[in-house]
Amino acid sequence: MVSIKRHFHPIGQGGFFSEHHKVGLGEEFVVVYDCGVAHNRSSADGVVKTNLLNGVEIDILFISHFDYDHVCKLKVLSSHVGRIKNVVMPLLSNDEKFRLTNLFRASGFNLLKLINSPEKFFGSTTRIFSVAPEGPRDGDGDDPRDEAAVTLDSISPTKSLRSGVKISIPIGTFPLSHDWVFIPYNYESVTNLALLEAELTKEGISAHLIKTDPKYTLDKSIVERKVIKDVYSRLPGGINLNSMIVYSGPESCTSRLRLRKNLQDRIEIHKIPWLKSHAGLVAQKYPVWKDYFSDEDDLRDVDFIFDDEFEYLFQLPGCIYTGDVDFNQVDIPSVFREVWDQVGTLQIAHHGAAPCFDDSILKNQKLICPIAVGTKFLRKYGHPAKSVIDSIIMNGCVPVFVTELNEEFIQVIS
Template identity: 25%
Template sequence: MIEGEFKFYPVGQGCFYGGSIKKNEEEFVIVYDCGTVSSRKFLLDSITKFKRIFKKIDLLMISHFDEDHVNGLSELLTGITCEKVIIPYYSPITRLTLLSNYDSSDEYISFLKDPVSYLLNTDKFEINEVLIIQNEDDNNSDFKAPEPKSPTENSNFENLKSAFDLIQKEEDKDFKSKVKIQEGKDYVFSEKAKYYSLPFKISIYNEFWEFIFYLKNFGNPTEIINFQREIEELLNKTKDNKLSSLFDKTFIPNIKNIYRKHINGDLNYSSLSVFHGPIANENLNRIRVSIRNSFHFPINRRKSGTLLTGDSFLKKDEDYYPFYNYYSSYYIDKTLLFQVPHHGSWNNWRFFPNELSNIPCYILNYGHKRKKHPNKYVLRDLLTNSIFKNVLHNHQYQEIKYKIRIRSY
């Protein structure tokens, strides 16, 4: 038997999701995001509980760089080994805009200045590898995640390979060259950093469990172009005329003024979405799912995956259809739990009818009694217009814990 046990931790306005996939004494530990802008007590308590159970992390996935999704990374990664971290790529200019949204701590500024160096070159972290993901082009209907091959008869539970036995992709050299240009000529590549373009997937345990990654192509919004023009003028006030020098608290007031001048509201930042779950095949006899404090039921093996979306935007056609086309009806039909993007925000949700209506369970992460999240009309839509009408709430006073068990003949 392989058993996946996962939890949306009670951290408030943010996200901290983690758990493990087990076979006998073997355990593959995952985390998706780790941050909050609610009281940090909730996040620190959750990290402490997580580290009491798990002594290592195999796969840490970061959806995007907003503070409420990353500001617990230092506490999470200190004193624990981490095999791989997967992050989306954002240019230095884009990372500078994030300094405008928060009263930034030194830790957060250091992360935004150079996320790869922050993760790999910090003495207190033990990280083996960082994988950086981009989406070069998703504007055609043929851009899809590869559907898996069923494990062979010889790929059984009793003869598991090591984890990460299938990263079926070569490093993207063109993407790596682009990063060099955008980060600046003095940017130093680490041997522990790898650069990949979508489509990208990871399979583990002889292809019995898969992770499918999606990232909307951020493009080059007009607001960013105008923001960048004034940022280039601000470079004249630095000692070395380097963008990296602007990641300093002394420049944050100037950056905030430029942001307010050229960017009306929040930018439509791209988020790394992840589908993960068992691969249904002839060797699986039964999949059973139990969700703590909610419901308990055996379920069709096609409904056994989790789709994590971070703060993805799905409202507009140009955002929704690339997302849906990439995962296609194959993965959407396999999804059991769907994380409603951006804490149930009106601006991120595509109201029904749409192809997401037959997902059995929707997860809302938000800060308890927060005014805007979740939006009441989004919640009403989920409760009245979805087929199964199951919505689970995750905030600082409510965790969501569930198990997925799969058995072989």
């Protein structure tokens, strides 16, 4: 009997998610997606050092992108777990490595070894795989999703993986009937590049030297740290051009696996019949909800949308982890069209920021939408935006806040 637990850890404004695939009391296959928090908050170390991962081997660590709030706790994670066997991360061109090296150095973020020498960052016992970037999909040409699934132990990390490759759990580890796959897709944003270069030029910083001279920002007379930080903070997608989305779920629509439970602080969300009840409960326990439901009328209005029990609506086991990708730029249902009918959970990107959100992704699918967000960022940055929460609810989907004040959000699949 295969069981899976998916954990959205309460790291706050950042990203830290894990999946634990088990067969009885024996084999376990563990996956982590991102590990970081805004401002490298030391109080988050205890979240990363969860007993769940103490001394445990991580089979695959997926890194969505290199924003500090998604990767700054990787060293804490590495020291806490037994071993990280494989890392799958976006492939960076030399231009992008130099650009990130310059910009992160000037911003005060210590990520140079992770970007330029991931093999040294993680150590010799970890294999590093890079996923080649792609832009928006046009038509149905050559498509790696039509290829057979591969296991990481069967391929060499010297050659980059194609976006859309299916990664399976090694044969022999789990029954053949466990047809679970992980599909990484590394989106490279031309739009973000144009915005970044325009902002740098406006501030008198050479967009050319930023990407060709890795020592450019060492000269403090050329680049002021505050200027770089300002550019970083005002760009909707930050300064990263790549963001790797990952599908985790059944490869086949005939899978018998179903999402059985959604738990937060021992409250079984999916067994509560109406959003009115759910919102009322969590508004009392989690302060962040009070900003979205001001009175009983708000709850009454949305109650009409949820006139069926959650347990009949939200059973699809697949999840898409989205990092900080811009929903306006990537047609995610199209990218993952082969498995989209298995997706029941969608991590809302960029902590629910309005500029990176497009509600067309919520059409025609009942989705549970976890949002990793820091409670202090609601008023400061509008994360998550009320318009995003409204869109999720009005489309019949369920927002779930994963903050530093909450218990972790857990999904049970069997």
